[in-house]
Amino acid sequence: MKTIDLHVHLPGTVRSGTLADLAAANGVELPLPAAELYPRINSDPTDQEQGRGPWFPLLRVYELISASLRTRGDFARTVYEAMEDGYRDSGTVYSELAFSPSVHLAAGVDYREMAAGISEGIEAARRDLGVDARALAAVNREDTPEVAVAMVEEVIAHPCDAVVGIGLDFDERKGLPGKFAEAFQLAGRHGLKRTAHAGEHVPTAATIPTCLDDLGCERIDHGYHVLKDSDVVKRCADEGIHFNAAFTTSRRALRPWRRESIQGMLDAGLKLTINSDDPALFPTTLKHELELAVDLLGEDRRREFVANGVEASFLPEAEKAALREAVARED
Numbered sequence: 001m002k003t004i005d006l007h008v009h010l011p012g013t014v015r016s017g018t019l020a021d022l023a024a025a026n027g028v029e030l031p032l033p034a035a036e037l038y039p040r041i042n043s044d045p046t047d048q049e050q051g052r053g054p055w056f057p058l059l060r061v062y063e064l065i066s067a068s069l070r071t072r073g074d075f076a077r078t079v080y081e082a083m084e085d086g087y088r089d090s091g092t093v094y095s096e097l098a099f100s101p102s103v104h105l106a107a108g109v110d111y112r113e114m115a116a117g118i119s120e121g122i123e124a125a126r127r128d129l130g131v132d133a134r135a136l137a138a139v140n141r142e143d144t145p146e147v148a149v150a151m152v153e154e155v156i157a158h159p160c161d162a163v164v165g166i167g168l169d170f171d172e173r174k175g176l177p178g179k180f181a182e183a184f185q186l187a188g189r190h191g192l193k194r195t196a197h198a199g200e201h202v203p204t205a206a207t208i209p210t211c212l213d214d215l216g217c218e219r220i221d222h223g224y225h226v227l228k229d230s231d232v233v234k235r236c237a238d239e240g241i242h243f244n245a246a247f248t249t250s251r252r253a254l255r256p257w258r259r260e261s262i263q264g265m266l267d268a269g270l271k272l273t274i275n276s277d278d279p280a281l282f283p284t285t286l287k288h289e290l291e292l293a294v295d296l297l298g299e300d301r302r303r304e305f306v307a308n309g310v311e312a313s314f315l316p317e318a319e320k321a322a323l324r325e326a327v328a329r330e331d
């Protein structure tokens with residue numbers, strides 16, 4: 001079956017073998033060999049798990065991976081491999097890959113190198129595999145609002161077909177969405193699509209209306225805490241807002257809670273897509289996430305999740321129509 005992945009982070013797709021190559025080439029020291037590092041990602045170990053450490057929080061591993069991406073060729077390779085792995089493991093024919101320009105800009109990488117590499121990787125995967133992707137430049141919410149605006153200005157100054165929107169990621173507790181209203185509004189004025197991680201680790205539904213009204217987001221990444229406010233749930237259901245969910249998280253203790261939340265969101269009439277988030281770093285794939293979803297919610301939901309992925313994508317209408325038709329055709 002063909003699948004769509006709208007919530008996937010480029011650093012979260014980097015194969016351990018590729019990280020080993022890129023870290024060595026770019027002088028980044030890893031605390032453990034890459035293949036041993038990935039199974040040790042655990043952002044919030046329980047007391048019991050502590051004794052079996054060392055553990056490494058996801059976002060710190062992201063930083064090591066990001067530091068290892070420096071050249072146009074590095075971006076092209078990782079984007080290509082993300083699309084190749086998604087296609088091979090899960091039949092993913094379209095994905096929207098989030099990357100973090102401010103992290104690379106701070107490391108001295110020119111935005112044009114990132115954009116050119118990403119475009120090259122997408123082109124090559126299109127040619128070789130017949131699959132497609134776009135990129136989202138994600139604001140790092142641990143940055144100041146000024147850094148976020150400067151990042152968006154870079155994206156606007158160097159428009160490219162591959163980069164169609166912006167996102168908001170990193171530690172939700174270190175940057176509520178309202179802080180980035182200016183950066184998001186600037187992006188919107190220049191035709192960039194907008195999404196944001198919200199309602200994942202900060203236990204309130206109030207960030208969701210902020211994302212929709214002040215940031216101009218058209219969809220939400222995660223958003224489980226929307227269930228805390230029935231008015232917000234009703235509004236999102238009425239407006240057909242899509243939530244890009246994923247079951248597998250670096251906070252292992254939260255995995256059962258996510259299942260309940262996803263079930264609750266669907267019961268409340270919300271539209272969901274199922275996504276891979278960080279498929280290279282955790283033992284998961286989009287196919288596996290969809291299996292978890294149908295085990296929990298029933299096989300008949302599978303097509304609905306994929307169809308929602310088409311509707312929630314940031315593709316122009318004509319391309320969306322072509323994708324709709326492609327996923328409707330049986331493999």
Ligand SMILES: [Zn+2]
Pocket residue numbers: 007009169197221277
């Ligand atoms: Zn995410």
